[in-house]
Amino acid sequence: MKTIKSLTGYGVCLFVALAFESATVQAQNLLTDPGFESDTSVTDGIGGWTPFNGAAFSDAEARSGSYSLLDSGPGGYTVPGSYETLSSAPGLEYDLTGYGFTSSALTGASAGFLQITFFDGPDGTGNNLGTVQTSPGNALASSQITSSSSTGTWIALDTGTATAPTGTESLAVYTLVLDANATSVYFDDLSLTQVPEPSSLALLSMGLGLPFYFLRRKNS
Numbered sequence: 001m002k003t004i005k006s007l008t009g010y011g012v013c014l015f016v017a018l019a020f021e022s023a024t025v026q027a028q029n030l031l032t033d034p035g036f037e038s039d040t041s042v043t044d045g046i047g048g049w050t051p052f053n054g055a056a057f058s059d060a061e062a063r064s065g066s067y068s069l070l071d072s073g074p075g076g077y078t079v080p081g082s083y084e085t086l087s088s089a090p091g092l093e094y095d096l097t098g099y100g101f102t103s104s105a106l107t108g109a110s111a112g113f114l115q116i117t118f119f120d121g122p123d124g125t126g127n128n129l130g131t132v133q134t135s136p137g138n139a140l141a142s143s144q145i146t147s148s149s150s151t152g153t154w155i156a157l158d159t160g161t162a163t164a165p166t167g168t169e170s171l172a173v174y175t176l177v178l179d180a181n182a183t184s185v186y187f188d189d190l191s192l193t194q195v196p197e198p199s200s201l202a203l204l205s206m207g208l209g210l211p212f213y214f215l216r217r218k219n220s
Helices: 002-025 198-219
Strands: 048-052 056-058 068-073 081-085 091-100 111-119 128-130 155-163 170-178 183-194
Touching: 068 081, 068 170, 091 111, 091 170, 111 155, 111 183, 170 183
Parallel strands: none
Antiparallel strands: 048 081, 056 068, 068 183, 081 170, 091 155, 091 183, 111 128, 111 170
């Protein structure tokens, strides 16, 4: 009987471990309309994104679905982009990823990238706190599409982990283009995940606790 109980305990532990691995791989995307499919106009705030300085939803290029977000500027650092805001709290960690595409080579200091930053007011208002990884007022930027990047292919972008500073109430994520010269970059399939995801932490704690539970039962 003890052998059966022991095997049952190890079986449950294995199940929890596999569930933890699955939850980690399939972490929840916190963004609304991460593929820019919900709205094809430039009306601010529709679909979760607010385009600015000439950025717009576009059906000219798409990594998946039918639409992407086009940040296109004439040069002179007009800095077209879009943003989305979410509630947050101090100490929470996030990773922002996505893809960028350009059909023609960027020139000079022009660049396209994602970024994330935290604020001490709701909905991206109040003071820009930056991130724990950067100084106050400075967002954490992803890898960039630059003059040396490939054209005609979707390029993976990743900010790495961004940690919310003390006083955080909200965060903002951006698609951005620094248009030193005329520049157009498409963005698609963005993902913002909490690191580690709360459900994954819960499963991990269960997985760590179950072996001790069954060991105690076996020895009693």
